[in-house]
Amino acid sequence: MTIRACVTACVGGALLWGCASLATAQGSIGYQLLATSKTSTMEKEMNAASAGGFRFAGVMGGDTAIGGQEVVVLMAREGEAVNGRFQYKLLATTKTSTMQKEIQAAGDAGYEYKGQTVFSSAFAGEEVVVILERDRQATPALYEYRLLATSKTSTMEKELGAAGQAGFQFVGLTVSKTAMGGSEVVVITRRERR
Secondary structure, three states: OEEEEEEEEEEOOEEEEEEEEEEOOOOOEEEEEEEEOOHHHHHHHHHHHHHOOOEEEEEEEEEEOOOEEEEEEEEEEEOOOOOOOEEEEEEEEOOHHHHHHHHHHHHHOOOEEEEEEEEEEOOOEEEEEEEEEEEOOOOOOOEEEEEEEEOOHHHHHHHHHHHHHOOOEEEEEEEEEEOOOEEEEEEEEEEEOO
8 A cells, every 4th residue: 555645845945846655565665856946955955855764866957847947856765764864965066177176075075976967047057066975874985086078079088088097987977058168068087085
């Protein structure tokens, strides 16, 4: 027997829509769908969902029917979730140099890359948005991050080749307009800290 509860609410300027499936059968999964036009609000909402046992599942930026340009995050809860186990950090910027510094600082604090998207905000224009997660119950793997950004795909291929030779692995890719380079391919790579 499965009971499905759906809720729509406006909290702190964010339109939240969530459904939770409560089932007596083993293997049920609950979901929360978060959507907001403010990236700062999204980080707070993700950490609030984590307090309820939910974990990051996916992210996408774009136009929604009700909210216009929004960041949309899907959170999921499976089985015996541990409330508040995971902590989230959301980074958003139009400058790739700023993102490089911020993602490395988060990596040094034990956060691990989980996803990225492009989001058009009213104030900053198109921003690259990166989601990072930290497991409060585990010793974090510390990573060195390298962000690559270029408007030419041939240049990106060369930069990826050099990063790969240095032991960096691909983790995410977006195409967006950045403050310095116009339309750019933005790739995030990482390697375990040596």
